[in-house]
Amino acid sequence: MLDFPSPTQTVGEKQLPNPILYMAWSPNRDLIALANTAGELLLHRLANFQRVWSLLPNENTGKEITSLAWRPDGKVLAFSVGDTKQVVLCDAEKAEILHLFPVEYPASCMHWTEVHGDSSTLSSFSESEDESSRFLPKLPTLPKSEEKSDEVTNLLGEVRLNILVVGGPSGFVELYAYGLYKIATPSGISGTCRSLGLSSDLRSLSVITEIRSAEDNPEIHYIQLDTGLLSSCLPxxxxxxxxxxxxxxxxxxxxxxxxxxxxxxxxxxxxxxxxxxxxxxxxxxxxxxxxxxxxxxxxxxxxxxxxxxxxxxxxxxxxxxxxxxxxxxxxxxxxxxxxxxxxxxxxxxxxxxxxxxxxxxxxxxxxxxxxxxxxxxxxxxxxxxxxxxxxxxxxxxxxxxxxxxxxxxxxxxxxxxxxxxxxxxxxxxxxxxxxxxxxxxxxxxxxxxxxxxxxxxxxxxxxxxxxxxxxxxxxxxxxxxxxxxx
Structure with missing residues (x-):
């Protein structure tokens, strides 16, 4: 009989100073993001589990991280902060804040998906982008802020559309194109969102919610919403x-x-x-x-x-x-x-x-x-x-x-x-x-x-x-x- 290794065999271990609340693997890199009880956001390399960088809590972002999500290209990491009710976009290379925006409720879960449309849509969009660059000269670099002025362009990422879905208590769900622009607020959801999933063709949004009864017993509900309007208006x-x-x-x-x-x-x-x-x-x-x-x-x-x-x-x-x-x-x-x-x-x-x-x-x-x-x-x-x-x-x-x-x-x-x-x-x-x-x-x-x-x-x-x-x-x-x- 052949002795195969156990599928749960430990291949590495590292002691951390604070308990970890949330973690998320990068979609295309050997990286894992961790959020601990001290409000720190940590980035580790999976190969040797060495720390790449750490982002300490501050007055602008907050200190109570409630969820994490990677942009599909792995260049930007989104995390939600409960005490300030904000979603923060962070540059994965330099651990610097690119953008933040307020939300109505503290986000309990997030999901960032890349939209796969037909090739004709993307090609026509690329042509319109090239036409825009023909009329507008490149903006000059700001003095003493060269890195900052370059980093704002990282928010755009690739040409392909990507959407960040944010969910929270009281049926709170919002969709943000490129992690910046709010495009939809679905209704008809009750309870606290525990997990989200948007299909790559924008046709459906799956939500898992938790509703607590009068006896404080949790009830798990699965909801699938039709988002065909977004799909039909993709261009x-x-x-x-x-x-x-x-x-x-x-x-x-x-x-x-x-x-x-x-x-x-x-x-x-x-x-x-x-x-x-x-x-x-x-x-x-x-x-x-x-x-x-x-x-x-x-x-x-x-x-x-x-x-x-x-x-x-x-x-x-x-x-x-x-x-x-x-x-x-x-x-x-x-x-x-x-x-x-x-x-x-x-x-x-x-x-x-x-x-x-x-x-x-x-x-x-x-x-x-x-x-x-x-x-x-x-x-x-x-x-x-x-x-x-x-x-x-x-x-x-x-x-x-x-x-x-x-x-x-x-x-x-x-x-x-x-x-x-x-x-x-x-x-x-x-x-x-x-x-x-x-x-x-x-x-x-x-x-x-x-x-x-x-x-x-x-x-x-x-x-x-x-x-x-x-x-x-x-x-x-x-x-x-x-x-x-x-």
């Missing part, structure tokens, strides 16, 4: 879901751009408050005190370096607005306009619930954002001119006090330069604001007001009162009307 669903993922990643790109702008602005504030606070505190009529400050505290070399630093920070903000905010908002407007066209094609997209009015509101909001970005560029340009004129004026004054030679090109101040200096002094060294900024004496809020995190919505349409271009168009139209009457 439209794929296009719509893909557009949403583009929009979602663009919004994240814009948020990262604004973060970089705020960092550059904080650099300007720090430089000004550190270097020029004493200059602001000294009254102009105290000439000896002011002269001693300029000669001892703020040297000619230091002033030149300060001016270059501030000019560099302003240039960084200006570049971010032109290269990132404007490019990102233009791409966002392009995709929203296509979604609006899809919504107006009622024969194909009406069953999926696209609302043309809501999409139009989103387009108007993007337009307001673009106008505000252009307005910020004008403010930055004026602020840079004022800064340069002020530092040039101060540099010449310091050279004269030290009896150094003043270059002829710096000694000539035009009337416009004097106006810039006067604007700078009146705006940034106002006596009324000296004690209103909690110790910060230098007022540079003109650009900073665009970077404040406030809840006020952008005005749409913007106030055009006093706009010279609008006045010109108005009078041109009146003149043309008079000519027509004659």
């Amino acid at each position: 439209e669903l794929t296009k719509m879901a893909r557009k949403f993922t583009h929009i979602s990643t663009l919004l994240q790109y814009l948020r990262l751009s604004l973060t970089c702008m705020c960092e550059a602005w904080e650099e300007i504030l720090m430089q000004m408050d550190l270097r020029l606070t004493k200059f602001v505190q000294v009254r102009v009529h105290h000439i000896p005190e002011l002269q001693a400050l300029l000669m001892n505290q703020l040297t000619v070399k230091g002033l030149k370096m300060l001016g270059q630093s501030i000019d560099s920070s302003y240039s960084s903000i200006q570049k971010l607005v032109i290269s990132h905010l404007q490019s990102g908002s233009e791409a966002l407007l392009y995709h929203l306009s296509e979604v609006k066209g899809m919504a107006l094609w009622k024969q194909k997209f009406q069953p999926l619930g696209l609302d043309p009015a809501a999409i139009e509101d989103a387009i108007v909001a993007v337009g307001s954002f673009t106008l505000k970005a252009n307005e910020l560029l004008q403010v930055i340009d004026k602020s840079m001119k004022n800064f340069k004129a002020f530092f040039r004026w101060l540099y010449v004054a310091m050279l004269r006090m030290s009896e150094d030679h003043v270059p002829p090109e710096l000694n000539k101040m035009t009337q416009k330069d004097l106006a810039f200096v006067a604007d700078f002094l009146s705006e940034h060294f106002s006596n009324e604001e000296l004690f209103d900024r909690k110790g910060k004496y230098f007022n540079v809020e003109r650009v900073g007001q665009y970077l404040k995190d406030e809840d006020e919505d952008l005005i749409s349409p913007p106030n055009m009162e006093g706009n010279q271009w609008v006045t010109f168009v108005k009078y041109t139209y009146l003149f043309y009307s008079v000519l027509c009457c004659i």
Whole structure:
């Protein structure tokens, strides 16, 4: 008799510091994800069971992991957090959060499936994607956030559609295309979901639920739901879901751009408050005190370096607005306009619930954002001119006090330069604001007001009162009307 090894024979063992609550094998890699009672998410390699990485609980995600699911390509791992009621998408390579979204109930189970449609659907979709890339240039990489700006593209994954199904208590079930875009909320389910399964052709959804009776005895129910509507609208669903993922990643790109702008602005504030606070505190009529400050505290070399630093920070903000905010908002407007066209094609997209009015509101909001970005560029340009004129004026004054030679090109101040200096002094060294900024004496809020995190919505349409271009168009139209009457 042949002695075959037992099918339950142990091939490896490893001691772990905390009990494991959930585990999930990667669909196409030698990896296993583990969630323990401490709220840690661990990734181990199955061959030698060595840890690849660990993701510790934090205030943004939470510390009570309730379920796990791998994306079919094995590049993204989804986990649900019970205490914050969120689903988090994590990059399997770097253990970094790619995306998270709130859910109504803590998810007790998840399932991530890849949709297998016919080849004609996927080929036509690929052609539309190529057409989109023809019109939209590649977005520039963000400074100091190269990895982050590249990681947002990982959310899209492969061209083939994949759907994350999330289930929880009270019959809670939701379907998310690409793990991002909610496409369906099935009804008619009762109890707490314990297991889920979506067929690869999107025709049926299987759910196992647990219902507890009055005596607290659990009853297990198997439910099979008909999801044929999703299957019949697979081409439209794929296009719509893909557009949403583009929009979602663009919004994240814009948020990262604004973060970089705020960092550059904080650099300007720090430089000004550190270097020029004493200059602001000294009254102009105290000439000896002011002269001693300029000669001892703020040297000619230091002033030149300060001016270059501030000019560099302003240039960084200006570049971010032109290269990132404007490019990102233009791409966002392009995709929203296509979604609006899809919504107006009622024969194909009406069953999926696209609302043309809501999409139009989103387009108007993007337009307001673009106008505000252009307005910020004008403010930055004026602020840079004022800064340069002020530092040039101060540099010449310091050279004269030290009896150094003043270059002829710096000694000539035009009337416009004097106006810039006067604007700078009146705006940034106002006596009324000296004690209103909690110790910060230098007022540079003109650009900073665009970077404040406030809840006020952008005005749409913007106030055009006093706009010279609008006045010109108005009078041109009146003149043309008079000519027509004659």
